[in-house]
Amino acid sequence: MQAVIMAGGKGTRLTSVTKEQIPKPMVRIGKKPILEYQINTLKENKITDIWIITGPLHEIIEDYFGDGSKWGVRIHYFIEQQAMGTGGALFFLKQELKNDFFLLFGDIFFDIDLKRMIEFHRRRQASITLFAHPNSHPADSDLVILDEEQRVNHILRKNEPRIEYYKNMVNGGIYCFHVCVLDSILKAGYLDLEKELIFPRIQTHQDVFGYISPEYVKDIGTPKRLQTAEEEWESGLVKGKNLGRKQKCIFVDRDGTLNRYVGLLADPEALELEEQVPDAVKLAHKKGYLVIVITNQPVIARNLCSLKELEKIHNRLEVLLGEQGAYVDAIKFCPHHPDKGYPEERTEYKIFCHCRKPEIGLIEEAAAEFHIDLSNSYMIGDTTTDIRTGKNAGLKTVLVQTGVAGKDGKYSDKPDRIARNLLEAVKMIE
Ligand SMILES: [Zn+2]
CATH class of the missing domain: 3.90.550.10 (Spore Coat Polysaccharide Biosynthesis Protein SpsA; Chain A)
Structure with missing residues (x-):
């Protein structure tokens, strides 16, 4: 060639x-x-x-x-x-x-x-x-x-x-x-x-x-x-990110971890970043990690929001991060929800799937796409579902005390670490 x-x-x-x-x-x-x-x-x-x-x-x-x-x-x-x-x-x-x-x-x-x-x-x-x-x-x-x-x-x-x-x-x-x-x-x-x-x-x-x-x-x-560029080259970051090499990744939850928890979010303007999130994302990149968002968005199945509107919400997230010099490498979401029987629901999304956390379909997809070594990667989130997801995928886990702060009571899994917010969580990671 x-x-x-x-x-x-x-x-x-x-x-x-x-x-x-x-x-x-x-x-x-x-x-x-x-x-x-x-x-x-x-x-x-x-x-x-x-x-x-x-x-x-x-x-x-x-x-x-x-x-x-x-x-x-x-x-x-x-x-x-x-x-x-x-x-x-x-x-x-x-x-x-x-x-x-x-x-x-x-x-x-x-x-x-x-x-x-x-x-x-x-x-x-x-x-x-x-x-x-x-x-x-x-x-x-x-x-x-x-x-x-x-x-x-x-x-x-x-x-x-x-x-x-x-x-x-x-x-x-x-x-x-x-x-x-x-x-x-x-x-x-x-x-x-x-x-x-x-x-x-x-x-x-x-x-x-x-x-x-x-x-x-x-x-x-x-x-x-x-x-x-010179600094990033000296630190090994430039070579390390070549996809021919195994990548390490921090998977992050969205609502309550990256952005403020407001219940079901269906309006882009309602999205605001949690404290110190751009700094946290920048630090994760500096440490050589990919940053990939993994989120359940049953708002689609419940018909509170269209895929187009969800895209807008994610674009706003990217714009708010970008304004402060930060970015995520990918955003992966599950649009499904298993419980049927609501009048307004979109039945095609009312299914049991392999992508809704604590299932790990989205993490497996990201791992294949970006050559990620899961044993060297993390899951950070504010719910016990995130911690269960991380354990299911063989990731190390950090619970943050923003959002619902692990008080959802769904699963009994204990996180490896607990941090005040995303920035503190990323600081704990080698
Ligand atoms: Zn799904």
């Missing part, structure tokens, strides 16, 4: 680091340029035929990487004589690229299992798959709006008004393309990849998909972000 790396950017926001003497992808983390990490990741995923698009200062990249043999790959260069935007150079590579290829931007620092992404791309028969993930600053990021099959319906630019609550899902700048997409580039010249190639394709073909992953991907476009 092939890859194209866009490495021609000048990095105007990073001049304090580059001094305009080196191209942005040659900025170092540890002792190596960002570009070298990208090439190593490609090689680990057996992608060894690499095109690097360069611009001014191209000789610095060529001198460092040469033909790529030192890294076990074959590198070809295309030098842009004038700025061609984020996609203009692709016109010249039409004859060189075959089938599916990766398209990367040279200022993205990442460590991801590309094999998983290409499998997704092929399974969906996508023409373009973009890497989508939640980040710590959704309000000033372009948001990717996906449908249930993860097809991209829309990309909301960061400068467009946010008229409702949106899911925290951002474009990571890593793409898998089928070469047929390049047929629509008819002439040489400047090309904005998103505006002129990806957006029209979303409209006309409906075959652009978002591959969702919690793996580490960061744009190092500012000195602050570069510094954070």
Whole structure:
């Protein structure tokens, strides 16, 4: 398989680091340029035929990487004589690229299992798959709006008004393309990849998909972000989050744990975060855990709320977290309820299922999806149902004293630890 790396950017926001003497992808983390990490990741995923698009200062990249043999790959260069935007150079590579290829931007620092992404791309028969993930600053990021099959319906630019609550899902700048997409580039010249190639394709073909992953991907476009990336790399977080490795996870309950307990919640505006929750979630991530919400939402079966409205409630949760720089990796809910016989109920959801806590269907689903080692993971919640769920799944458990504070009296299971709130609970975890 092939890859194209866009490495021609000048990095105007990073001049304090580059001094305009080196191209942005040659900025170092540890002792190596960002570009070298990208090439190593490609090689680990057996992608060894690499095109690097360069611009001014191209000789610095060529001198460092040469033909790529030192890294076990074959590198070809295309030098842009004038700025061609984020996609203009692709016109010249039409004859060189075959089938599916990766398209990367040279200022993205990442460590991801590309094999998983290409499998997704092929399974969906996508023409373009973009890497989508939640980040710590959704309000000033372009948001990717996906449908249930993860097809991209829309990309909301960061400068467009946010008229409702949106899911925290951002474009990571890593793409898998089928070469047929390049047929629509008819002439040489400047090309904005998103505006002129990806957006029209979303409209006309409906075959652009978002591959969702919690793996580490960061744009190092500012000195602050570069510094954070460096710290996260040194702590082992970057490598640890690669889905080729076993993940550890903190599963958290929703009502009474993340957000204030108000009984059955059916109105987005009624959702407010519990105390110190954004800090707790950020700390969990810093400790290398995924954070996945596991919640029973019988409001669906009881017809107090539609799936669309529940989505809005969850989007508000994500927006409130995002405003404080925090995000969850996934929200999984059970819409069912076993007791039949209410006049307004939706009978199709009135079933015994394997996903309603204390059953562990949702946890098993998350474990398969994110390669989670359950024996190294936790369940945190405010009810004895959460504690029973954690025990059923082989997780360590922490009961929080927010919400109903374990006083629901349903199960007699004892938690491993008891904490005042979510932040205290996460602090107890190694
Ligand atoms: Zn269920």
